[in-house]
Amino acid sequence: MNSLFLEAIGQGVVLGFGLAFLIGPAFFALLQASIDRGFGVSVALALGVVVSDSCLMAATYTLLTQLKQIPNFNEILGLVGGTVLVGTGISGILRPPPAAVSVKITIRDLWPLFRKGFSINTFNPFPWMFWLSTSSMVASGVGKTSSTAAFLFFMAAALTVFLTDTLKAWAAQFIIRYLSPLILKIFRIVSGICLIGFGLKLFWFAYSEWTK
Numbered sequence: 001m002n003s004l005f006l007e008a009i010g011q012g013v014v015l016g017f018g019l020a021f022l023i024g025p026a027f028f029a030l031l032q033a034s035i036d037r038g039f040g041v042s043v044a045l046a047l048g049v050v051v052s053d054s055c056l057m058a059a060t061y062t063l064l065t066q067l068k069q070i071p072n073f074n075e076i077l078g079l080v081g082g083t084v085l086v087g088t089g090i091s092g093i094l095r096p097p098p099a100a101v102s103v104k105i106t107i108r109d110l111w112p113l114f115r116k117g118f119s120i121n122t123f124n125p126f127p128w129m130f131w132l133s134t135s136s137m138v139a140s141g142v143g144k145t146s147s148t149a150a151f152l153f154f155m156a157a158a159l160t161v162f163l164t165d166t167l168k169a170w171a172a173q174f175i176i177r178y179l180s181p182l183i184l185k186i187f188r189i190v191s192g193i194c195l196i197g198f199g200l201k202l203f204w205f206a207y208s209e210w211t212k
Helices: 003-019 025-037 039-067 073-094 110-122 125-140 147-178 181-210
Strands: none
Touching: 003 147, 003 181, 025 039, 025 110, 025 147, 039 110, 039 125, 039 147, 073 125, 073 181, 125 147, 125 181
């Protein structure tokens, strides 16, 4: 396989793995769905989240390709996206783990739970900012010379998010008693480090473009 494609897939897996450690409403909804309804049903919620992420990836990347004609657009977006990712990463490391969010699940079949996962993710402003920042990184990196590489990046990220969410749903039935504030803090630190790393990469891109 083309080395660029392998790089795109590798970066997508790393990003998706880092995103899997984020602690938010969808995380707690997934845990509660698994505990209350069982592993099989909770996968529908995880699928709703990843479908939402896929839609956001497509929307933000398409938006960026339409705005690339603006002078210095990539450089400016690199700074903005880097700031968002680094700020979010630092915030995740410094802030204490949040209290579990009670997401009441009153579903009787798979479709409403899928819809719940989709809605929780789509109507949360953070995923929009996250994927917009990520899209700017892809557009200035592996996607700069190959749209196929950009597609492989997002596909790898989406599959990684789905697989890790499915694993969390399965594990939730066994580890919920061990999710102490310390464990949640470790999750946030790991996620924060990943986000800061991607943010610094965007800063480097913006600096390199401006100093050409």
